[in-house]
Amino acid sequence: MSAHGDHDMGHTVAGWTGSALTIAGSTVLGLAFVAGSPAGVGAGGAILVLAALTTWLLHLSGWGKPTGPRPAGRRDWRTRDTAARQGHPDCLGCRLAGRRPRTGPVLRPQAGPAPAANPRARGSRTARADVG
Numbered sequence: 001m002s003a004h005g006d007h008d009m010g011h012t013v014a015g016w017t018g019s020a021l022t023i024a025g026s027t028v029l030g031l032a033f034v035a036g037s038p039a040g041v042g043a044g045g046a047i048l049v050l051a052a053l054t055t056w057l058l059h060l061s062g063w064g065k066p067t068g069p070r071p072a073g074r075r076d077w078r079t080r081d082t083a084a085r086q087g088h089p090d091c092l093g094c095r096l097a098g099r100r101p102r103t104g105p106v107l108r109p110q111a112g113p114a115p116a117a118n119p120r121a122r123g124s125r126t127a128r129a130d131v132g
Contacts, residue, residue, distance in 0.1 A: 011077040014064035018055030025051055056093050060084060067091055 025047030032040025058064060062080045066088035070079075087099030094100075 011075075012058075012063060012065050012079075012081075013077065014055050014058035016077065017058055017063075018051050021047060021051030021054060056096075059093050060097050060099070064093075 025044050027044075028047055029041060029044025032038075032044055055064075062082065062084040064084065065081055066083065067090050084094075085099075087094035087097070
């Protein structure tokens, strides 16, 4: 049992790496802003962009996790996600990479004849004229 109880908090290599790089980038950005250093602000911003890209690439390579809780045996932060190559359902990062999980066929309604318009239908001009 972890310190968080029976919850899957998403501790993964991608999560820890992204968090560390984001903290470093925010620190550099904040210190540069206070010091008035435009070059430092740019460097801090570049580290933040690097953090986002690194986290995304680690997620796509299987070091992240899908949305939702994982089975108890797969919650160690060093466990690699073998389903990442196919893409995770409801995952923006996987959709941005062009990965769509394979699902069953999508049923689409059959195109049939359009229903005939009823001039006496509720809300039509002729229906209102008949009422009053």
